Amino acid sequence: MKSKNPPGTSRRGFIRGVGITSTAVGAVVLEKTALAEPFAVAKTIGPDAAPITLKVNGKPVNIIVEPRVTLLDAMRNQIGLTGAKRVCDRGTCGACTVMIDGKVNYSCTVLAIDAQGRDIQTIEGLAPAGKLHPVSAAFVSQDGQQCGYCTPGFVMAAKGFLDRNPDPSYEQVEHGLGGNLCRCGTYVGVRKAVLEAAKEMKGSRHA
Amino acid sequence: MPDYSWPPMNDRRVIGKRISRLDGGAKSSGRAKYASDFYRKDLLFGMLLTSPHAHAKIVSINLDDAKSLKGVTAVRAIAAPGDEIQWEGAEIAAVAATSEEIARDAIRNIKVEYQVLPHLVKEEDLSKAGPRAKAAGEQVTGDPDKAFQDADAVVVEGFYGIPVLTHCCLESHGNVVEWRQDGLNLWPSTQNVSGIGGDLATSLKYPAGKIKVEMDYIGGGFGSKFAADRWGVETAYLSQMSGGRPVKLMLERRDELMIGGNRPSGFAKIKVAAKKDGTITAWQSESWATGGIGGGGSPPLPYVFTEIPNKRMSHSAVATNTGGVRAWRAPNHPQASYLTCSALEDLAAKLKMDPVDLFMKNLEVTARADTYRAQLVKASELIEWKKNWHQRGEGDPGPVKRGLGLAINTWGGGGHTSQCRTIINPDGSVQIEIGSQDVGSGTRTVITQVAAETLGLPVGSVQLVMGNNSLPPSGPSGGSTTVGGVSSSTRKSSVNALNKLLETVAPVMGVQPEQLKAVDGRIQMKDNPSKSMTWQAACAKLGTNKISEMGANDQRKPEGLNSSGVGGIQMADVSVDTETGIVKMNRFVAVQDVGLVVNPKLADSQIHGAVIMGICGALMEERVMDAYTGRMLNPDMEFYKLAGIGDIGEIISHLDITPEHDKRGVIGLGEPPAIGVVAAIANAVANAIGVRVPRVPLTPMHVLAALEGRNA
Numbered sequence: 044m045k046s047k048n049p050p051g052t053s054r055r056g057f058i059r060g061v062g063i064t065s066t067a068v069g070a071v072v073l074e075k076t077a078l079a080e081p082f083a084v085a086k087t088i089g090p091d092a093a094p095i096t097l098k099v100n101g102k103p104v105n106i107i108v109e110p111r112v113t114l115l116d117a118m119r120n121q122i123g124l125t126g127a128k129r130v131c132d133r134g135t136c137g138a139c140t141v142m143i144d145g146k147v148n149y150s151c152t153v154l155a156i157d158a159q160g161r162d163i164q165t166i167e168g169l170a171p172a173g174k175l176h177p178v179s180a181a182f183v184s185q186d187g188q189q190c191g192y193c194t195p196g197f198v199m200a201a202k203g204f205l206d207r208n209p210d211p212s213y214e215q216v217e218h219g220l221g222g223n224l225c226r227c228g229t230y231v232g233v234r235k236a237v238l239e240a241a242k243e244m245k246g247s248r249h250a
Numbered sequence: 251m252p253d254y255s256w257p258p259m260n261d262r263r264v265i266g267k268r269i270s271r272l273d274g275g276a277k278s279s280g281r282a283k284y285a286s287d288f289y290r291k292d293l294l295f296g297m298l299l300t301s302p303h304a305h306a307k308i309v310s311i312n313l314d315d316a317k318s319l320k321g322v323t324a325v326r327a328i329a330a331p332g333d334e335i336q337w338e339g340a341e342i343a344a345v346a347a348t349s350e351e352i353a354r355d356a357i358r359n360i361k362v363e364y365q366v367l368p369h370l371v372k373e374e375d376l377s378k379a380g381p382r383a384k385a386a387g388e389q390v391t392g393d394p395d396k397a398f399q400d401a402d403a404v405v406v407e408g409f410y411g412i413p414v415l416t417h418c419c420l421e422s423h424g425n426v427v428e429w430r431q432d433g434l435n436l437w438p439s440t441q442n443v444s445g446i447g448g449d450l451a452t453s454l455k456y457p458a459g460k461i462k463v464e465m466d467y468i469g470g471g472f473g474s475k476f477a478a479d480r481w482g483v484e485t486a487y488l489s490q491m492s493g494g495r496p497v498k499l500m501l502e503r504r505d506e507l508m509i510g511g512n513r514p515s516g517f518a519k520i521k522v523a524a525k526k527d528g529t530i531t532a533w534q535s536e537s538w539a540t541g542g543i544g545g546g547g548s549p550p551l552p553y554v555f556t557e558i559p560n561k562r563m564s565h566s567a568v569a570t571n572t573g574g575v576r577a578w579r580a581p582n583h584p585q586a587s588y589l590t591c592s593a594l595e596d597l598a599a600k601l602k603m604d605p606v607d608l609f610m611k612n613l614e615v616t617a618r619a620d621t622y623r624a625q626l627v628k629a630s631e632l633i634e635w636k637k638n639w640h641q642r643g644e645g646d647p648g649p650v651k652r653g654l655g656l657a658i659n660t661w662g663g664g665g666h667t668s669q670c671r672t673i674i675n676p677d678g679s680v681q682i683e684i685g686s687q688d689v690g691s692g693t694r695t696v697i698t699q700v701a702a703e704t705l706g707l708p709v710g711s712v713q714l715v716m717g718n719n720s721l722p723p724s725g726p727s728g729g730s731t732t733v734g735g736v737s738s739s740t741r742k743s744s745v746n747a748l749n750k751l752l753e754t755v756a757p758v759m760g761v762q763p764e765q766l767k768a769v770d771g772r773i774q775m776k777d778n779p780s781k782s783m784t785w786q787a788a789c790a791k792l793g794t795n796k797i798s799e800m801g802a803n804d805q806r807k808p809e810g811l812n813s814s815g816v817g818g819i820q821m822a823d824v825s826v827d828t829e830t831g832i833v834k835m836n837r838f839v840a841v842q843d844v845g846l847v848v849n850p851k852l853a854d855s856q857i858h859g860a861v862i863m864g865i866c867g868a869l870m871e872e873r874v875m876d877a878y879t880g881r882m883l884n885p886d887m888e889f890y891k892l893a894g895i896g897d898i899g900e901i902i903s904h905l906d907i908t909p910e911h912d913k914r915g916v917i918g919l920g921e922p923p924a925i926g927v928v929a930a931i932a933n934a935v936a937n938a939i940g941v942r943v944p945r946v947p948l949t950p951m952h953v954l955a956a957l958e959g960r961n962a
Contacts, residue, residue, distance in 0.1 A: 109349075109351050111351060112351060116350060119287070119289075120289075120295075120349070120350060123289045125280075125283065125284075125286075125287035125289060126279075126280025126281070127280075128284075128286070128420070128421070128469070129286070130420045130421075130422075130503070130887070131503055131886065131887035131888070132502075132503050133503075133886060133887075133888065135886070135887040135888045136420070136887050138420060165280070166279065166280035167280055167281075169279070169280075170279065175275050175278070175279055176279070178278075179275065179278035179279045180275075180278075182274065182277075182278040183270050183271070183274030183275055183278055184270055186270065186271060186274070186851055186852070186854075186855045187278075188271075188274060188277050188278055188690075189690035189691065189692075189855060189859055190420070190421070190467070190468060190469050190470045190689060190690030191273070191276075191277030191278070191282055191467060191469070191690065192284065192420040192421045192467075192469030192470060193420055194277050194278050195277075195278070195279075195280040198278055198279075198280075216895075217895050217896035218896060220895045221894050221895060221896050223894075223895070224420075224887065224892050224894060225420075225862075225892075225895075226418060226419065226420050226470050226472075226863075226892065227470060227690050227859045227863075228858060228859030228860065228861065228862025228863050228866075228898075229855070229858070229859060229862075230858075230862060230893075230894075230895040230898050231855075231858040231862075231898070231901055232855060232858070233895060234895065
């Protein structure tokens with residue numbers, strides 16, 4: 044029995060196809076919400092790399108990406124924002140969690156070109172340099188982390204969760220943070236951290 | 251000879267305190283940089299082509315179409331025509347390119363022709379392994395046949411299985427390598443900062459002294475990240491072929507699960523005999539396991555209850571066409587604990603005896619009867635065993651059944667060989683330099699606490715430099731050896747440095763150095779606290795000369811600062827829905843023997859983490875291989891299941907922090923609490939539903955099959 048190399052029907056290849064056909068929609072959205080001095084936007088993007096503008100942590104960032112590039116990879120490989128991690132790379136583990144237009148998203152399942160014109164918030168934008176956001180601080184005080192690789196994703200998911208549930212019960216925390224996975228086993232600390240952060244944020248109404 | 255001994259428990263200001271991990275803010279703010287986060291404008295992206303076949307011969311490899319792609323800087327064949335591939339995921343070729351997307355295209359453009367060969371990827375049914383199963387010699391103690399035939403003996407027989415797990419590190423294995431004319435820079439994800447450079451040097455036949463290693467953070471290792479690895483070597487060559495530009499190569503998730511490391515399985519047919527009062531008289535086990543093409547070593551059976559008078563053990567290593575085994579948090583112990591404790595629980599059920607009583611009855615055949623006796627009492631109290639335990643299967647009448655189970659563990663945990671340097675500067679600042687790594691266990695915090703305690707300073711006054719191979723070498727983080735090693739070397743270097751400082755200031759204060767001590771940011775007379783000077787003022791006396799002193803822990807001579815050998819008892823409380831087969835964790839109690847606990851907060855986290863990892867293994871995790879294609883069916887995190895935050899129930903850890911335990915010095919804690927979790931949960935499920943689920947994980951499929959009386 045002989046076989047050639049398999050065709051490699053990876054998710055990347057699949058997304059690439061989807062990305063090309065859906066770019067017309069992306070471009071229209073971008074026109075409506077044009078940012079200050081963005082790249083001139085082509086009507087169609089791809090299949091080659093194209094200039095796009097992303098609004099990350101309140102600032103426009105110009106990059107040149109192929110349509111198949113995920114928001115996660117664009118942030119990590121081109122913008123240098125490496126707080127969001129690539130772990131499962133297919134929307135299971137939550138290590139790449141960011142907020143898009145105020146909603147929690149897995150950035151590995153969003154194409155960079157589809158994130159144009161949207162408000163992307165990453166862990167790096169959560170607090171000014173040298174300061175810790177109350178959620179991050181609670182993860183420290185309750186030891187909701189070990190190796191720390193899942194932690195930025197957890198912190199962003201917790202932030203998004205608390206924005207919608209400012210006064211959660213223990214059960215709600217378990218349900219609300221169910222989209223993130225940890226391998227070191229930090230959940231005991233994470234549960235306490237989210238509850239502590241809720242208390243802190245209620246007190247100060249931190250943004 | 252200076253006095254390095256730990257300060258008395260009551261005098262400690264920093265050691266033993268629940269200090270939050272010092273790198274916590276860097277991690278929870280996303281600022282901590284891992285090897286996979288390496289970002290530089292000239293960075294290239296490396297990628298592997300791996301074998302889709304479990305067993306095959308390479309007929310040809312054609313790299314031309316990969317090389318011709320724009321943006322590709324290097325393409326290398328790793329395997330050659332004629333090579334025999336022994337597992338899916340084996341490295342075939344590697345590329346480097348200016349973007350990940352181009353690298354991926356290049357991988358796709360490599361053409362490989364394979365001659366597919368017959369494979370074996372499953373070992374659960376030993377009769378199908380044929381010549382792939384290699385039996386080790388039988389070990390016999392006493393007269394097991396006679397003991398089993400004794401007319402009064404109660405004999406129980408069972409089959410138990412625990413599958414291969416994969417480490418599934420969240421940061422996959424990999425590294426960044428920059429091989430320049432003048433030297434090689436390596437940024438790895440490793441548990442072995444001081445040693446990995448030498449390992450790479452050997453493979454590259456390149457001077458080890460010219461390899462610089464740096465790593466601040468690692469995204470999980472669990473025993474699988476010690477070596478430079480094939481991909482590390484390939485990354486170096488890719489960099490060299492690309493004019494010395496840095497190349498980042500991290501395994502793709504599927505490769506991480508196939509070749510990044512796995513834990514060997516453990517299957518066994520076990521027979522145990524006991525007197526009617528529960529005294530175990532005989533043990534017989536026929537075990538087998540796989541850890542890839544090299545087979546799989548024998549778990550230490552019977553576990554902990556080693557001195558059962560009559561025993562017969564045999565083991566077969568099954569060579570399968572699957573990725574190679576790597577060390578995993580307490581190698582072979584979780585399997586051994588599961589196999590042994592399952593058989594003993596089955597014995598207790600047959601005797602209609604409370605398994606806690608059965609364990610109690612047989613502690614004299616263990617190496618630490620007193621420890622376990624006290625722990626059984628403590629754990630029973632914490633989980634309310636007497637109130638909640640019932641005879642097997644005689645619990646709630648409804649469809650949801652609750653049950654309790656227990657397990658036992660033992661581990662070493664002595665400190666590894668480690669060197670440390672303590673520097674005291676004339677301005678009063680303090681630096682600790684050590685070539686260790688913090689794998690998430692809190693090593694940074696522990697080292698800093700030990701230095702601060704020794705120098706009488708707050709932790710904030712100690713600057714720790716670690717994570718590169720130009721620093722005093724420290725051992726790899728495996729075997730729970732780190733905390734003992736680094737705390738001892740740090741203690742010694744800091745005592746040595748402090749003594750130098752005391753020698754400098756004693757004449758100024760008009761006393762002998764031995765009359766002085768460092769405490770609360772001051773140097774003061776031991777018997778006259780009013781005679782003192784501030785730390786700053788004392789250091790200023792150094793003039794322009796800093797103090798730089800070394801300290802070393804010798805693994806073979808820990809000199810009382812650390813030691814080895816612990817026991818633990820773990821108990822699980824579960825509910826099982828007998829209609830859906832779903833197992834829910836109610837509570838888990840881990841009573842763990844330790845020595846001197848440097849930081850109880852981090853110690854608790856270690857136990858919680860170990861228990862949660864065990865819950866994953868008990869309820870969800872399994873590498874699923876396809877017998878027909880030879881491929882792994884779940885090399886992703888959707889179907890290679892890990893527990894989520896809602897799956898773990900309540901976890902109660904208990905450490906005895908007493909002078910008696912403390913006087914043993916520091917003992918590692920990362921591994922022992924990870925050992926008995928699967929066993930305790932499996933026993934709790936058997937207690938709940940009235941039948942033994944013969945193999946883990948305790949998925950609905952396996953639970954329902956056991957309830958229906960068929961093999962899953």
